[in-house]
Amino acid sequence: MDTNNNQQGKFGKWAKTSITARMIIVGILVLVLMIPLSFIESLITERKFRQQEVVGEINQKWGEEVLLYGPILKVPYKVYHTKYVMNTESKKSEKITSSSTKYAYFFPEKLKINSTINPEEKERGIYKTAVYKSKIDINGSFSTPNFSEKDIKNEDILWDKIHLVVQTSNLKGAISLFEIKMNKNQYSLTSKNFKTKKKYRSNVINLNELESNNILETDVPKDKEVLFSMSVEMKGSKQIQFIPIGKDTDVNIKSDWKDANFIGEFLPYNSDKITEDGFNAKWKILDINRPFSQQYFSGIPDLTEFASGVNFLIPVDEYQKSERSAKYGFLVIGLTFLIFFLIQTMSKINMHPFQYLMVGIALTMFYTLLISISEHSSFFKAYIIAGTAVVLLITAYSKSILKTLKFPLFIGISLTALYTFIFVIIQLENYALLVGSIGLFLILAGVMYTSRKIDWENN
Known part of the structure; x- marks a missing residue:
């Protein structure tokens, strides 16, 4: 012891x-x-x-981010298929020709987008986020569709069944109808009741496809350019973006929001974009600036990675x-x-x-x-x-x-x-x-x- x-x-x-x-x-x-x-x-x-959960819930109820893709000209055309079938009686093969309809998609020759954003803060408890209301004016023109790439004859193009297509996210936030004016005629765009999921910068964006009925042949850019215009109002959150599908695209976004964060593949070109009263950002994008074509024969491509715009998220660090x-x-x-x-x-x-x-x-x-x-x-x-x-x-x-x-x-x-x-x-x-x-x-x-x-x- x-x-x-x-x-x-x-x-x-x-x-x-x-x-x-x-x-x-x-x-x-x-x-x-x-x-x-x-x-x-x-x-x-x-x-x-x-x-993040609370902010996401607020944004989901108000309206998610806005991504606009369009308008696009959807042109149907005929393709022919030939096959040979053995005639059991004559014991000779016979040539049978059938046709089916396919669609080509043509982007605008000129595309001009002007958007005015009115943001506001939404709060829940100690958390807050930025939401906004936007007015988007879109103008431009379509040139005559060029089918030389596919060697499609003019008589095989269904000029009387051409549609207009717009893809956009956040239809829930739409507070006006989607209507396009071609010459003097107005065409309503309606949802096709399905969503295409586009993966954009690690996020999956649901794009709703809106399509018009057949446009009149007088409004079809068959022999000359045809002007179009549309104006929509949408509620959204997080950010607003546009895909520059025009051969010559001009975008102007202005707002009194003072914490602007410009995002996307292309940045505004004007040096005076940030002011004491907010921002006034301008983009000018030509077809030679982006790596995609003006026409597609195999469906509307996923071009969300080339979107550009403004982020309205409140910096919470x-x-x-x-x-x-x-x-x-x-x-x-x-x-x-x-x-x-x-x-x-x-x-x-x-x-x-x-x-x-x-x-x-x-x-x-x-x-x-x-x-x-x-x-x-x-x-x-x-x-x-x-x-x-x-x-x-x-x-x-x-x-x-x-x-x-x-x-x-x-x-x-x-x-x-x-x-x-x-x-x-x-x-x-x-x-x-x-x-x-x-x-x-x-x-x-x-x-x-x-x-x-x-x-x-x-x-």
Whole structure:
């Protein structure tokens, strides 16, 4: 019994006086604190998914993104098939010719799109998203369909059965009828009751196909160009885009929305697109600028990857910044414990592992405060409030441990500098790695300079 007590006494004395023992204990505590830190990262991810879920539900009820593809001229033509059948009576093969109807699709010669967007914010609880109402005016012309590629004779083209086709997403958001005016005649477009799924930048967009009845032969571009025009009003969210199918396409989108984000294969050409009152973006796209033809004989192609337009999503980066902050949790806890360890070693003040644990828990509380406050305020304000609260708490707690004033003040200043350093890294994008590397180098240099005074052999 005396031997066991003696061994326990030696171990306890070694744990209190040995630098190696303290280093091992502090290291174990850092690893233990990674457990609640991982739960906090999971909480941030969960809140981000919740925000996306609520925004998606609002957008789905109001109207999803708008993608307009058209108008397109759908021209039927006859193709002939020949086969030989054996006549059982004459014992000779007979030639039988039959015909079927196929369709060719021709894009406009000129296409001009003018869209005015009136956005507004929708809120549900603490989450909000941008939705809009749009007025879209489309004008242009169709030139005479060219069938020379298929060697189709003029008499095999069914000029009296030509249709107009428009593909668009979000018919739910339509607040006006789709009607196209050719010359002086108006043609209504009706849904064909099916959706074609187009994969666009990892998202699947449902495109509804709208088609007119037969257009009059007087409105068919058989011998000359025919002008067309249409005007639609739609509700939508997220973004609005157009596919530049005209041989000469001009697009103009304007709005009083001040956080415009231009997306797609082509960007606006005008340098004055962003103003204090919103934006007025202009695109001019020629057929030589894009890698697709003006006519197709095998169905309407999937050209969603060539769409361009404007994104109206409200920039919500609080969760992303909180995630990035939490990734530095190991660094914050490790460096804070290192500061306490150096102070303890150099001042000969004993600190119990439980006190280290309390400091570590306070550091992890910073991230829960950050995410909860940022949901109701800006990330900057949340960071200031959470950081100030944690720094003051740890400074006050260290004052009760270290008894003097200079060490708690040093800890408070160090934590303030550390949180400021991490905040700067989070805000940076292109220079985050450079600034982070330089900062860590300076921290390492400071630790090396301070630790040179420690007598490692006598501890």
